[in-house]
Amino acid sequence: SCSAFVLFLDRSASAFVRLLSAMRHFQFFQHAYPHGVATLQYPQGAVTQHSLGFVRPAPALGVGSVGSIQPVQRQAIVAAGPQNLATTPRQQAPSIQHSLCKAGNPVRSSTVRTAKDPQPVPEEALKLLKLGNARYVAGTPQAVSTDAGMRKALFDHGQAPYAAIVGCADSRCPVDTVFDARPGDLFVLRNAGNTCTHAEGSIVGSLEFCVAHLKSSLILVMGHTKCGAIHAATQAYLDGQEGFDDAPASSALEGLLSGLGSVAHQAASDLGKSASAAAIAEHATEVNVFNTINFLLQFSQVIRTKVQQGEVQIHGGIYDIETGAVRFLGRSPKEAAFLSSQMGMPPTMSGASGNGLLMRGMHGVRTAADCSVNPKDALKLLQAGNQRFASGSPLAGRTNLNMRKALVDFGQAPHATIIGCADSRCPIESIFDAMPGELFVLRNAGNTCTHAEGSMVGSLEFSIGPLKSKLILVLGHTKCGAVHGATKKYLDVKQSTEHGSALEALLHDLGC
16 A cells, blocks of 8 residues: 655646545545555645545554554545645644655754764663554554655665664564654564574674664564464474474475474473463563574674673563553573673574584583573484584584683583493594583493493483483494394303303393
């Protein structure tokens, strides 16, 4: 739908204005120009706006004046002519802005932000968002129109948005409208699910431009109620569709939903088994907001530095599509931990394996400051690491002092536990291309529990309990000396309960 049009007239416009007013009963005209504003340009170059004076059937379409959504019919004024803006007996609509600009010498408005304006501090920027949303909810927006002066000011002086918004692409969540913002106010990034799972380079790079070059002082990551992407990812996770996380995605949408699976997993873990799918999805919306905030802090040195210096704050929010209100969540509870990250850019932009490096940890090694990894993702990491090892292209490099210090300061959070053989040809960390902190490793001859059950089981309980590892892998290997020895003993020697050594006892039990 169009909200304005331009007419070039050779004679007085008053007759045409009366014609347009007479057309107010035509449904097509009402639908084509729902906001009832005509911009009339005369040969002398003067530009002025007039209302067309029709009554739009608002209850059916749910549309009110620009920048607001009202459930009642809206009336506008009828302009009698270009010089005499006489109105009909109806009340004049407050959203119509009458302005007169001389051609070639437009009057610039002071109500649009440009690069000539100083940037507010983060707290003031947040206040502006809250006030704008309050006006939107109350149905009293101020950013209902722009004029030629505003647009020319933006063209001449450039932009200086006071905030950047990472929002969802959902058509019910028009970010600028929700915050009653004018052109030049907000730097807006949107995708399905307001996520960085598959758009990390674009999102992070864009935000770095916003805070470093445009000097914006606030980033708001905003989810919303009834988010289709989050609900679909949650349902797929709960359904446990075979191969959903393991098989290659057949479409970009499947890839997006799979990437949001970890959010659903965390939300389900937070709420417990008794939670409904709807409750998990709504909680996952909030989890996803903080995951995106943490990702920005983890993988952007530019953003981290701005936050550390107090020049930028990153907040979360949830937009309620029914009430129109934004619930502001504040900063990430894990902000302090992520500010110590050593990552300079997102994994897909560094040339490394995205999933492997993403799970490696904010300090270059996994620590307890990092999120837990669900079993399927942990298995993926092991598979990807082994593929790198087998192809001779490992990524696990040398550790440095900062990495080792992070392991001391934050503790361990291995994503998997391995029971392997003590055979010197089977170095577990090398086989899975793992860095310190990633694997909790138990090894003995024959990767068995036959005579080490207390030690092995107790260690495993510690791993899945306090350390919260979600995956246990028991790993045998070809040409295992222990198993081959036990097999030979079983075939060659009569079974006996007498054992001359611990090794004989081990081989005997393996033979059984």
